[in-house]
Amino acid sequence: MTILHPTDFSSCAGQAQARAAALARAFGAEVLLVYVLVEAMLFGEGFVGMAEVERIYDAQKRWAEKALADRVAELEAQGIKARSLLVVGVPADEIVRAAERERADLIVLGTHGRGAVGRFFLGSIADRVVRTAPCPVVTVREGADATR
Numbered sequence: 001m002t003i004l005h006p007t008d009f010s011s012c013a014g015q016a017q018a019r020a021a022a023l024a025r026a027f028g029a030e031v032l033l034v035y036v037l038v039e040a041m042l043f044g045e046g047f048v049g050m051a052e053v054e055r056i057y058d059a060q061k062r063w064a065e066k067a068l069a070d071r072v073a074e075l076e077a078q079g080i081k082a083r084s085l086l087v088v089g090v091p092a093d094e095i096v097r098a099a100e101r102e103r104a105d106l107i108v109l110g111t112h113g114r115g116a117v118g119r120f121f122l123g124s125i126a127d128r129v130v131r132t133a134p135c136p137v138v139t140v141r142e143g144a145d146a147t148r
Helices: 011-027 050-077 091-101 115-122 125-132
Strands: 002-006 030-037 082-088 106-111 137-141
Touching (some): 011 050, 030 050, 050 082, 082 091, 091 125
Parallel strands (some): 002 030, 030 082, 106 137
């Protein structure tokens, strides 16, 4: 069994990771941590040239790879089989693609619970994943007790 856990490394994602870990322990599942690196449209004009933009992007990628490796190590220290995947693109789309490609049995992700107005202006990654995922999705609301 594979539990896919998308993360943005926020405290909310940490709560969802705790829930994914609890489920993995209960079912003897593997946790696949997924981070989506957003390739923003950055222009090399003014004070920041293209070389600087590329340096920032590369630094962000290296940071994410290390953060994923640290979380995989945390899960493995708990006796949970874990691995990670870093992809580039639109978060909701890439999370669903990863679930399809990896044949995930379950997705466990955090939600910030912004409400209708926040979703209208900011969109909701969790909402889009729930609507389009190829498997069941468990959402963990920020501030919820993730160990239950």
